[in-house]
Amino acid sequence: MKLDSWKVFPDDHPLDGVLTISLWVYAGSLLIWVIARALTGDESVLVLSYSYLGVWLFAPLLVFGPLIYRKRSKPGLVLLIIPAALFLWFYGWQFMPKGVQTADLKEPLSVLTINLLHTNTETEALLEVLDSRQVDVLTLQEVTSFHDQQLSAALAGQLPYHWYYESGGLAIFSAHPILSQEIYPTQLWAIQSVILQVRGNPIHIINAHLAKPGLLLFLETGDVGAIRDLAAARLDQIDKIKLAITDKNLPTIVNCDCNMTNLTSAYNQMASDMQDAFLVGGWGLGHTFLLPRGFDLHLGVNLPMQRIDYIFHSPEITVVDVEVVTGDSGSDHRPVWARLDLNP
Numbered sequence: 001m002k003l004d005s006w007k008v009f010p011d012d013h014p015l016d017g018v019l020t021i022s023l024w025v026y027a028g029s030l031l032i033w034v035i036a037r038a039l040t041g042d043e044s045v046l047v048l049s050y051s052y053l054g055v056w057l058f059a060p061l062l063v064f065g066p067l068i069y070r071k072r073s074k075p076g077l078v079l080l081i082i083p084a085a086l087f088l089w090f091y092g093w094q095f096m097p098k099g100v101q102t103a104d105l106k107e108p109l110s111v112l113t114i115n116l117l118h119t120n121t122e123t124e125a126l127l128e129v130l131d132s133r134q135v136d137v138l139t140l141q142e143v144t145s146f147h148d149q150q151l152s153a154a155l156a157g158q159l160p161y162h163w164y165y166e167s168g169g170l171a172i173f174s175a176h177p178i179l180s181q182e183i184y185p186t187q188l189w190a191i192q193s194v195i196l197q198v199r200g201n202p203i204h205i206i207n208a209h210l211a212k213p214g215l216l217l218f219l220e221t222g223d224v225g226a227i228r229d230l231a232a233a234r235l236d237q238i239d240k241i242k243l244a245i246t247d248k249n250l251p252t253i254v255n256c257d258c259n260m261t262n263l264t265s266a267y268n269q270m271a272s273d274m275q276d277a278f279l280v281g282g283w284g285l286g287h288t289f290l291l292p293r294g295f296d297l298h299l300g301v302n303l304p305m306q307r308i309d310y311i312f313h314s315p316e317i318t319v320v321d322v323e324v325v326t327g328d329s330g331s332d333h334r335p336v337w338a339r340l341d342l343n344p
Helices: 014-043 045-058 060-073 073-093 125-133 147-154 215-221 224-248 264-271 277-281
Strands: 110-115 137-141 162-163 170-174 177-186 189-196 201-209 252-257 289-291 303-306 311-312 318-324 336-341
Touching: 014 045, 014 060, 014 073, 014 224, 014 264, 045 073, 045 215, 045 224, 045 303, 060 073, 073 277, 110 125, 110 177, 110 201, 110 252, 110 311, 125 147, 137 201, 137 252, 147 162, 147 170, 162 177, 162 189, 170 189, 177 277, 189 224, 189 303, 201 224, 224 252, 224 264, 264 311, 277 311, 277 318, 277 336, 311 336
Parallel strands: 110 137, 201 252
Antiparallel strands: 110 336, 137 170, 162 170, 177 189, 189 201, 252 311, 289 303, 318 336
16 A cells, blocks of 8 residues: 555655554554453553543544545545444443433432542532432542541431441441441552442442552553553452342442543453443543543643542442532542432
8 A cells, every 4th residue: 555545644744654554553453452351351560551542542633634635535434444343332322312311210329439539638628519419328438537537417408327347447327327347458548438328229329439440550650560560459458349239139229439431441340240331321421530630730720630439339220410520629539420210
């Protein structure tokens, strides 16, 4: 195939060859990533780096697409099918209209989850979020004793039942009685599990904070082993979540700062048995992780850049509404809120 057929810029323009090579590299690297992702999962630094780019992995389409279309380059358009098809496969459903029926709700339950950020002292901002919507169950990650003291006092009337697991930095607040509570130890942060009595029906709630990807640690130390260790720890946590679900054998809701995008193999492990509430009832990208605050940089503007916080649920539960709550809560994460129908 001749390079002439790929020209986007005028003849002999030096950027034409650069664009041609860049397009080949981009499309080819995506194919390699898809294959390697299936073979290695999240243990490869390169694969994990691509997976953690999330939707930004497809941002070059905004550059290549118009240029190739302007040139009417058929080979270029054919090659662009690769990233376009992958984008639609991974993200197309998030932009489809959702037709969830709300007229005949049987047992509605509203849940909200957020990673508070252990250095965050702006608990008033979170309380404002809770005041703005109905919340029956609140799950928190990176909770300190300061957070617990402030919130337990403020929420005593609205969410009187609560369990703070200090060593794991996890807390669950509920408007419904806690029938039982259990910790599932893992290689890293343990899994918090409770059974609530919701209008006479037992409902299983899991609260989790999964292992970080370790990419920043790798950049600092060059230690590839840290990536593999954290990937293994994350899968161990997911295994314990699945064990808890099997043990209780009840309708289950899993709220977590999962520290993973939907392109990771860890996400596939979670979604194999549970449904992602945002995919069922939400719309758009649903990004929850804020930058630059997420890198401990405190500037005036923080932008949501990735979706790493999730509400999963077992198939017998129906999603009514899902929302990523905007506004500044002082954390480097945005809350995820969902209204679910328990269908007893």
